[in-house]
Amino acid sequence: xxxxxxxxxxxxxxxVITINRPNKLNALNKATIKELSVAFNEVNADxxxxxxxxTGSGEKAFVAxxxxxxxxxxxxxxxGKLAAKGQRILFDYIENLSKPVIAAxxxxxxxxxxxxxxxxxxxxxxxxxxxxxxEVSLGVIPGYGGTQRLPQLVGKGRAMEMIMTAGMIDxxxxxxxGLVNYVVALGELMPLAEKLAGKMMRNSPVAIGKAIKAxxxxxxxxxxxxxxxxxxxxxxxxxADFKEGTTAFLGKRPAQFPGx
Numbered sequence: 001x002x003x004x005x006x007x008x009x010x011x012x013x014x015x016v017i018t019i020n021r022p023n024k025l026n027a028l029n030k031a032t033i034k035e036l037s038v039a040f041n042e043v044n045a046d047x048x049x050x051x052x053x054x055t056g057s058g059e060k061a062f063v064a065x066x067x068x069x070x071x072x073x074x075x076x077x078x079x080g081k082l083a084a085k086g087q088r089i090l091f092d093y094i095e096n097l098s099k100p101v102i103a104a105x106x107x108x109x110x111x112x113x114x115x116x117x118x119x120x121x122x123x124x125x126x127x128x129x130x131x132x133x134x135e136v137s138l139g140v141i142p143g144y145g146g147t148q149r150l151p152q153l154v155g156k157g158r159a160m161e162m163i164m165t166a167g168m169i170d171x172x173x174x175x176x177x178g179l180v181n182y183v184v185a186l187g188e189l190m191p192l193a194e195k196l197a198g199k200m201m202r203n204s205p206v207a208i209g210k211a212i213k214a215x216x217x218x219x220x221x222x223x224x225x226x227x228x229x230x231x232x233x234x235x236x237x238x239x240a241d242f243k244e245g246t247t248a249f250l251g252k253r254p255a256q257f258p259g260x
Contacts, residue, residue, distance in 0.1 A: 001042070005032040007057070008039055013050035014197045015043045016190075018057050025064035026056040028112045037089040044097055047259070050205055051197035052097070054120060055104040056113075059186060062105040062129070063113025068138065083143035086112075091144045094119040096216060098209030100200050104193045105129045106186060110168070115144040118153060121212065123179065124193060125171040126186040131179065132168035152219055153179050204241035205259045 007018040017039050019026040043049040056062040071082055094101055094116075103109075103120035109131045117123050117131075125131075133142050133150065141147060142163065151159040154177040162169065171183045184192050200208065210232035218225025236242050240260040248255035 001035075001038055003035050003039070005029075006035050006039060008043075010043075010046070010049055013048065013201050014053060014194060015046070015049040015051075016053045016055065017043070018055055019063055020057045022058040022060075024067070025061040025108060026058070026113070027064050027067045028116070029067035029070055033086055033090050037093065040090070040093055040097065044099065049099060050201045052099055052101045053104055053190070053193045053197065054094075054101060054116070055106055055190070055193075059107060059128070061107040061113070062103070062109040063116055064108040065111035065113055065134070079140075079143070086144050091115060091119040095121075095145075095149075096212070097121075098212060099205070100197070100208060100212070102193050102196060104189050105131070105171075105180065106189055111135055111142070111146075112144050115142060115146045115149070118149040118179075119145060122181055122196065124182045124184070124189065124196070125174060125180040126189045127171050127183055128186060129171040129174070129180075129183075130168045131171075131174050132166065133163050134166040134168075136164060137166040150179075153177075202254075204239075204245055204255075204257045206239050206241040206257075207236055207245075210236060 005019065005021055007020045009016050017036070019032060021027060021032065043052050071079065074082065100122065101120040103117040103123045105117055105123060105125040107126065107129055109117050109129060111134055114131050114133055133146050135142050147163065150162065158177055169177070171180065174180045175183045182192060214225065214229040214232045217223040217228035241257045244257055245255050
């Protein structure tokens with residue numbers, strides 16, 4: 001597919017998806033959400049992609065928020081449908097993707113931008129990054145999972161403060177909170193993402209997918225995380241990756257996982 005608002009590039013098992021609206025600080029609009037949805041569907045089906053890195057173009061913003069002009073005049077019904085569709089086709093889809101997704105936060109990650117980063121499995125940030133959920137300053141609340149994922153990551157008290165003050169935190173505070181794993185200089189951000197991806201790609205992609213499913217289950221009230229872990233653990237024994245991993249370990253050689 002030809003994209004207008006994003007760029008994609010795959011090298012050595014890593015697909016980098018870049019939100020490319022620098023004149024709008026990479027703000028999310030409906031078209032961009034749709035393109036991201038299509039791109040993530042494509043990488044999910046792409047056998048050459050083992051890890052996805054999501055970032056923003058330029059040096060100022062990952063995603064500076066949503067395009068407010070698109071929903072400023074929405075009714076209650078339209079607002080609900082907007083959130084439901086966005087969560088279904090993109091934010092929840094990323095969270096449940098069987099391939100690791102790393103958010104490389106290269107500047108402002110506000111509103112829908114922070115929600116997008118939080119949907120990813122791991123977040124790293126450049127030292128110029130600023131993060132926040134400013135929605136209540138507009139008379140609305142986060143609608144793409146922000147009220148749920150932020151407390152999971154930083155705790156209820158800190159999440160309540162960030163949401164209710166509509167304030168921003170810097171990258172080092174985000175690291176202290178557990179919102180991001182690493183903070184590095186801007187020029188070191190993508191090399192770090194590639195380094196982390198490289199470490200992941202040495203392991204079983206099938207096992208990683210099952211681990212993602214098990215971890216996510218523990219954060220859903222309608223699922224039993226322990227039961228999901230047991231189920232996915234058992235399923236591993238029927239995979240070619242398990243046979244290869246154990247055979248390689250016993251044979252004292254590096255594993256060459258077939259991804260099956």
